Amino acid sequence: MSKIIAGVMGPGKTATDEEMHLAHEIGKLIAQQGWVLLTGGIKYGVMDAAGLGARExxxxxxxxxxxxxxxxxxxxxxxxxxTGMLDARNNINVLSSRILFFIGMSPGTASELALALKYGRASILISQKEDVIRAFRYIGRNKIEIAPDVPSAMDIARRIAEKNRA
Amino acid sequence: MSKIIAGVMGPGKTATDEEMHLAHEIGKLIAQQGWVLLTGGIKYGVMDAAGLGARExxxxxxxxxxxxxxxxxxxxxxxxxxTGMLDARNNINVLSSRILFFIGMSPGTASELALALKYGRASILISQKEDVIRAFRYIGRNKIEIAPDVPSAMDIARRIAEKNRA
Amino acid sequence: MSKIIAGVMGPGKTATDEEMHLAHEIGKLIAQQGWVLLTGGIKYGVMDAAGLGARExxxxxxxxxxxxxxxxxxxxxxxxxxTGMLDARNNINVLSSRILFFIGMSPGTASELALALKYGRASILISQKEDVIRAFRYIGRNKIEIAPDVPSAMDIARRIAEKNRA
Amino acid sequence: MSKIIAGVMGPGKTATDEEMHLAHEIGKLIAQQGWVLLTGGIKYGVMDAAGLGARExxxxxxxxxxxxxxxxxxxxxxxxxxTGMLDARNNINVLSSRILFFIGMSPGTASELALALKYGRASILISQKEDVIRAFRYIGRNKIEIAPDVPSAMDIARRIAEKNRA
Known part of the structure; x- marks a missing residue:
C-alpha cells in the first residue's frame, strides 16, 4: 500500500512569519498523522517551514x-x-498530492491552486485573503475548502481522506 | 530573426459566446500584426476561436x-x-509567449496567468470579472494590464513589444 | 489542415563537418517538400545546420x-x-514530429531515437556507425530505417508520409 | 540530510525472468544499504521486481x-x-538518481541510459548484450560501468557513492 501524500503549497522567500508558523504546524500534524509531506522542496518560506515541522x-x-x-x-x-523543469513541476506537486494545503499566496502557489481545481484535487486554504478566496471560489466553481486555522484544516483533510477510502 | 509569439489563453468548453467573439477578434489582430498566435491547441472555446480568427x-x-x-x-x-504532459504544458505556453492575452477565466487559464506573473511575462486581461482582477493584482503585485476591449488590448501589446525591442 | 512536421535530431557542439553538411542538405529538402522542420533549436551542430538549410x-x-x-x-x-525543461523536451521533439531523421549520435540524440522507437515514430538514420545501428535494431525490434545518403532518406520519408495519409 | 536515491531502470512487460530475478536482487541490496529505490513505478518487469525486492x-x-x-x-x-507526462518523466528518473542500474534494455530504458550519459550520472549496466554495451560506450564516450553480476554492481555503486561524498 502506498502512503498518503499531503502537499503543502505556499510562497518561498516572500512568506510572512505568520505563514511560516502555520506551515510548521501543518507539517507537524501531517507527520503525526502518518502521511508523507510533499513540498516544492526549496529552502525558503512555507516549503521549508512545513518540511521542518514534519521532520521534527x-x-x-x-x-x-x-x-x-x-x-x-x-x-x-x-x-x-x-525535475529540472522549473514551474512545470507544479503540475507534479498537484497530481502527486491526495490533499493540498495552501498557506499564503504567491504566483507559484496560485498556479498550484488553479491546477488543483482543474484536476479536482482536495484543496484546503488556510489564512487566505478574502479577495483571493472570492476569486478562486469563482474560478473553481466553489470546490475549495476554507479553514480558519491549522487544526481545522487537518480535520477537513482527515474527513476527506476517510471519505476517499470508503 | 524569430517571430513574435503572442499567446491567447482562456477557457475551452466552458467559454461563453462573448469570450469566443473577443478571442476571434484578438486572433485576427494578432495575425494582421504579423505575429504568430500560440494557443493550447484544443478545438473548444477561446483557443479555437482565437485560432480561427488568426487563420482567417x-x-x-x-x-x-x-x-x-x-x-x-x-x-x-x-x-x-x-507535449503529452497535460497541464504541465501550460508552463510552455507562458514561457514561449512574449505577450499573453487572457479572455475568460477557468482553472487552466488561471494557472497560466499565475505562471505569467511568476515569470514576469506581459499579461493583458480582457473582459475579466472585478474579483479576478483584484485577486491577481494582489498575487502579482500589480503587474497585470487591464484592457476594456480588444483594440485597446492590442494597443497595449504593441506598446510592450515596441518597448522590449528598444 | 496542420502541416507535416519533420524532425532532424543530432549532436550540437560535437557534430562533425560531415554531419553538419548532411543536416544542411536534409533541411533544404524538408523545406522544398513544404514540410515544417523541427529541431532542438540550439545554435550548434546538426540542429543549427538543418535549420539554416531549411531557411535558405x-x-x-x-x-x-x-x-x-x-x-x-x-x-x-x-x-x-x-520549454524550460532541459532534455525532458526531447520527448516533445519526438511526439511532435511525424518523421524523424537522425544524423550523428550523441547522448541526447540517442535518447530521442530511443523515445521514437518507444512511440513507434518513423525513424530514419543517416550515416550512422554500424555498432549504433545494430544496437538500436535490437532495442527497437528492427523498426528503424537506414538511409545511405540524404536523397534516399527523403525518399523513404516521402513514402512513409504518403502511406500514413492513405 | 536527504537520502541517497538509487534508480533501477529496465523493461516493463517485455522483461525476461532472468532480468526480473536480477532486479529483485539489486532491489534487496539497495534497501539493505539504506538507500531509497527509485523506479518508473509500473507493475511490470524490472520496475516491479526491483520494488518488491526492496520492500521485502x-x-x-x-x-x-x-x-x-x-x-x-x-x-x-x-x-x-x-507526473502525467509519459516518458518525459524518464528525465526525472535520471536527474533524481545519484546512481543508476540498468537491467535489460527496452526503448524506454535506452532513453534513460542515454540521458544518464548526457547528465554524467553514474550508470551501471548489469547483464547487457555486447552490442548494446559497444554502442553506448561509443555514444557516452566510455562513461558506463559494466558489472558481471548484482553483487559486483553494488560494489561499484558503493565505491561511487563513497567517492562522491569525499
Missing amino acids: SGGTVVGILPGADAAEMSGSVDIPIV | SGGTVVGILPGADAAEMSGSVDIPIV | SGGTVVGILPGADAAEMSGSVDIPIV | SGGTVVGILPGADAAEMSGSVDIPIV
Whole structure:
C-alpha cells in the first residue's frame, strides 16, 4: 500500500512569519498523522517551514525540486525529486498530492491552486485573503475548502481522506 | 530573426459566446500584426476561436497540445506541438509567449496567468470579472494590464513589444 | 489542415563537418517538400545546420528549446518554443514530429531515437556507425530505417508520409 | 540530510525472468544499504521486481509514474510521484538518481541510459548484450560501468557513492 501524500503549497522567500508558523504546524500534524509531506522542496518560506515541522515529528518529506540539481534545497527534504523543469513541476506537486494545503499566496502557489481545481484535487486554504478566496471560489466553481486555522484544516483533510477510502 | 509569439489563453468548453467573439477578434489582430498566435491547441472555446480568427486573416497558429496525439486539436492549428504532459504544458505556453492575452477565466487559464506573473511575462486581461482582477493584482503585485476591449488590448501589446525591442 | 512536421535530431557542439553538411542538405529538402522542420533549436551542430538549410530554401523552422529563454538559440529558428525543461523536451521533439531523421549520435540524440522507437515514430538514420545501428535494431525490434545518403532518406520519408495519409 | 536515491531502470512487460530475478536482487541490496529505490513505478518487469525486492528488505520505494493517476502502479511503491507526462518523466528518473542500474534494455530504458550519459550520472549496466554495451560506450564516450553480476554492481555503486561524498 502506498502512503498518503499531503502537499503543502505556499510562497518561498516572500512568506510572512505568520505563514511560516502555520506551515510548521501543518507539517507537524501531517507527520503525526502518518502521511508523507510533499513540498516544492526549496529552502525558503512555507516549503521549508512545513518540511521542518514534519521532520521534527519524525515524518517523511518529499521535495519536488524545480532545478536540475539540489541547489537551494530545504534541509528538511528526505527524498529530493529533481525535475529540472522549473514551474512545470507544479503540475507534479498537484497530481502527486491526495490533499493540498495552501498557506499564503504567491504566483507559484496560485498556479498550484488553479491546477488543483482543474484536476479536482482536495484543496484546503488556510489564512487566505478574502479577495483571493472570492476569486478562486469563482474560478473553481466553489470546490475549495476554507479553514480558519491549522487544526481545522487537518480535520477537513482527515474527513476527506476517510471519505476517499470508503 | 524569430517571430513574435503572442499567446491567447482562456477557457475551452466552458467559454461563453462573448469570450469566443473577443478571442476571434484578438486572433485576427494578432495575425494582421504579423505575429504568430500560440494557443493550447484544443478545438473548444477561446483557443479555437482565437485560432480561427488568426487563420482567417492569414496568420500562423501554433497549438501546444496537452495530449500525446492530435486528438481534439483545433482545426485552426498549423503547427501542432504535441507535449503529452497535460497541464504541465501550460508552463510552455507562458514561457514561449512574449505577450499573453487572457479572455475568460477557468482553472487552466488561471494557472497560466499565475505562471505569467511568476515569470514576469506581459499579461493583458480582457473582459475579466472585478474579483479576478483584484485577486491577481494582489498575487502579482500589480503587474497585470487591464484592457476594456480588444483594440485597446492590442494597443497595449504593441506598446510592450515596441518597448522590449528598444 | 496542420502541416507535416519533420524532425532532424543530432549532436550540437560535437557534430562533425560531415554531419553538419548532411543536416544542411536534409533541411533544404524538408523545406522544398513544404514540410515544417523541427529541431532542438540550439545554435550548434546538426540542429543549427538543418535549420539554416531549411531557411535558405524558404522553409519554416520550429525550435524546441531546452532552456527558459532564447539563450543559445539558432538564428535559423522562426518559431521558438521555450520549454524550460532541459532534455525532458526531447520527448516533445519526438511526439511532435511525424518523421524523424537522425544524423550523428550523441547522448541526447540517442535518447530521442530511443523515445521514437518507444512511440513507434518513423525513424530514419543517416550515416550512422554500424555498432549504433545494430544496437538500436535490437532495442527497437528492427523498426528503424537506414538511409545511405540524404536523397534516399527523403525518399523513404516521402513514402512513409504518403502511406500514413492513405 | 536527504537520502541517497538509487534508480533501477529496465523493461516493463517485455522483461525476461532472468532480468526480473536480477532486479529483485539489486532491489534487496539497495534497501539493505539504506538507500531509497527509485523506479518508473509500473507493475511490470524490472520496475516491479526491483520494488518488491526492496520492500521485502524493508526499503523505501519511490515510483515516478508516467500517467496522470496510479493506474498500473506497482504494489511495491511507497511514494508514488504522479507526473502525467509519459516518458518525459524518464528525465526525472535520471536527474533524481545519484546512481543508476540498468537491467535489460527496452526503448524506454535506452532513453534513460542515454540521458544518464548526457547528465554524467553514474550508470551501471548489469547483464547487457555486447552490442548494446559497444554502442553506448561509443555514444557516452566510455562513461558506463559494466558489472558481471548484482553483487559486483553494488560494489561499484558503493565505491561511487563513497567517492562522491569525499
